[in-house]
Amino acid sequence: MLSKEDVLKNFLKEDTEDVIKVYQCMNLAYNKGIPTFTKFFCKPNIWMYFTKNFNANDFLVEAKGAFEECDRKILAFNNIYSTPFPYRIIKITNKSKFSNLSHKDYLGAIMALGIEREKLGDLRVIDNCAIVPIYEEVADYILYELSSVGRAPVSVEEIQEDNLPKSNFLEGTIIVPSLRLDNIVAKLANISRGKAVEIIDSGKVLIDYSKSIDKSKEIKDGQRVTISGVGKFIIGEIVGNTKSGRYKVKMNKFI
Missing domain, CATH: 3.30.70.330 (RRM (RNA recognition motif) domain)
Known part of the structure; x- marks a missing residue:
């Protein structure tokens, strides 16, 4: 298992306290062979990282938060008895x-x-x-x-x-020259790329609830993009290309 220090390298400083709590919860389940749950609902960047990197045949890692396509979820480690989430x-x-x-x-x-x-x-x-x-x-x-x-x-x-009612999304497709954050933000907010860079630099854009000021960061399928004053979006898969080589990308906007 990765050390706590190696895990923390994948997160921003603002997430350090929560990531340490999750790591300790996971470590307890791993070392004692018992089911454990986080004591709080985790942000997407946290539960996505742990489910992707630590879920294995001999060590079950799950995340759940009631709603379909929900953002905040509780993480469960080694829940081999399918105990209900707390x-x-x-x-x-x-x-x-x-x-x-x-x-x-x-x-x-x-x-x-x-x-x-x-x-x-x-x-x-x-x-x-x-x-x-x-x-x-x-x-x-x-x-x-x-x-x-x-x-x-x-x-x-x-x-x-x-x-529970179904989640409410406005489904759509955007066309972008690349999956860079500045291109995605410009299209979602219907603004110029220059203006998109300005709001990214000002910290008004979150990727999976963490601030991102890297305008060249590539956005991946399933990531949440929150733009202050505009809304929250889930970026979907690439569904095709235009004749000019631009990407057609699915997206869902929370409503």
């Missing part, structure tokens, strides 16, 4: 006819209770409600304590995973 799913329903609540409103209300962001998975707003997987140790607290979002009264209940 999260529960909460549905928060807006009971006000006069307030339209956004993702930011629901997330802010939960965190105002003192809940850390890492204890929450992806939060999805659908019509007049929000659905979010929550680490099991804090789920009851939210169920009993959350009664309003802003000035809007809400009801809170637990739902089962088989009742």
Whole structure:
């Protein structure tokens, strides 16, 4: 198994604390031969790295976060007994006819209770409600304590995973001269490549939730690109080329 120091070389400094926690969790499972779960929902760059590099026939590494195509997931190591992942799913329903609540409103209300962001998975707003997987140790607290979002009264209940709605994406195809980050950002944001470079340099672009200021970085199938003020996208596979040699690339935009 790779050393902690070798693993950390693959991450930015801002991810160091989380990566060390995940590595320790994995190390415990590996050395003791027991199933372990991370104590928080991991960002995509973290769970993707560990599932890709450590999953093997004799050592199972899985990531799960309730929703299809979700970003934040809990990592499980050596879960040979298929123990359920330690999260529960909460549905928060807006009971006000006069307030339209956004993702930011629901997330802010939960965190105002003192809940850390890492204890929450992806939060999805659908019509007049929000659905979010929550680490099991804090789920009851939210169920009993959350009664309003802003000035809007809400009801809170637990739902089962088989009742989850499908993820909402706007599917499309973009045409780019290369898979460089500046070309991808320019097309997704409908701006010039020069302007794309400016917002990349200013730190307003995230790749799998980590800041990236490398405009020449090649984007890969399955990576999440978040552009401040524009939206969040999942980059898909190359599906063809134009006569001029440009790439046709699938993408999904979260809506």
